[in-house]
Amino acid sequence: MAKSIRPAPLHVTLAVVFQVRERALQVLMWQRGRDPDKGRWALPGGYLDQGETLEQSIRRQLAAKVDVRELAHLEQLETRSEPERNPRGWELATAYLGLVPSDVDPAVPADTAWHPVDPVPPAAFDHGEIVGAGLRRLRAKLSYTNIGFALAPDVFTLSELRTIYVAALGREVSATNLQRVLLRRGVLERTGSKRDPGRTGGRPAELFRFRAPRLEVTDQFAVLRPPRRELRSATR
């Protein structure tokens, strides 16, 4: 068979793992101890093993290297193939987007840390561009899907959710309108219970939760909508 003589590239999986921490969107990276790009920050990941899928591979890398089993969402981002992307040799990389809810604090190895994403930290190889791609994907999906569930705790007040959206989108979001948009779409639901106000007082906040724990498109036909008849029978 010709298979054994055909050259094949090495293949790695990488993950852009985001979490909202201290009111900022942060990305998990580790500091390279060796050349090339020694001292720069790299995305977690590693080589694909024989017989595993890309998703199994990135889950394995994340579980082994950074004890992140709290991954609430994981989706494929893109596959990079520039021959010069790794100076050591030909290597393809398939990147994933991972999201961790804001109420957990995974233990990470000594060389690994969370970095605010606003200025992307000096990154190894093409990892800075990959972080940018993850950021664009996350921000887009925040407006037309329920992806917020993967960044938020199980239950939360609306001002907590607002903090998360502000951090992730990098701009102001009003709690008033956030509530109405997400409730109307059926993305959020009220739990019925309330949170005790602090010693500073104030009206007790209602607790909400996301209705579905999986990604759903909530605003499928933002524009160029199908005729109303179809909408009513198919979507409603």
Place this chain on the structure above:
Amino acid sequence: MAKSIRPAPLHVTLAVVFQVRERALQVLMWQRGRDPDKGRWALPGGYLDQGETLEQSIRRQLAAKVDVRELAHLEQLETRSEPERNPRGWELATAYLGLVPSDVDPAVPADTAWHPVDPVPPAAFDHGEIVGAGLRRLRAKLSYTNIGFALAPDVFTLSELRTIYVAALGREVSATNLQRVLLRRGVLERTGSKRDPGRTGGRPAELFRFRAPRLEVTDQFAVLRPPRRELRSATR
């Protein structure tokens, strides 16, 4: 170096190439002459060569196999990795979405043909799912980007454009509203000239063209829009 002993999967690139032909969205496939999956239809593509990028690879495959240089748009779709996806052995596949304007008719080899996409033809391997992914991507982008430029001729009447959107979306679209939506967004512009009516008469149709020949997001903030102040300064 450890590189030479690490097992790496073979890597192929595939393309879902769509064109609107005879008022239907069709996909380019070739019929396999050998097992596995002999007689079933497969997407064009082939093995990645050393030192080339995925995009170079799929462009080479398309140019060599099916003389499609009229590709008006090409974007990466997804990378598939299920170990059993090719029974002959471990093989990853990176799929691309390609679009051909409706006014050209590329010459294709004898084993290759266009297939209406409504029932996806009996496909080899996981190619049916890949066609589905391409279809979803195209349909979504038709509503929030200018991607129609890649399916339409350089200039066209609105009823011609309507035919293309109807075929691609698989549902009714009114020419009236299509015109207004696309004109308002600045996606379309009038050429100033008109098309002669046939011998059947009728008011001569204005000719339009897409303003930009590259993909642009035209409806970035479909929902959860940023505050008006930011919109005015940044977008307008």
Place this chain on the structure above:
DNA sequence: GCAAAAGTGTTGTGTCTACACCCATGT
């Protein structure tokens, strides 16, 4: 009572669909 925090009422705006109507041509 008053400050603080949360939630609701309401208005205005922009963008879309739907449909009636008007326009320009060939026969």
Place this chain on the structure above:
DNA sequence: ACATGGGTGTAGACACAACACTTTTGC
């Protein structure tokens, strides 16, 4: 004249941002 295909006017639906206002607590 009138059939035919193309374009416009306009009303209504809807979802959103903005902001004033009300509710509920602690002190």
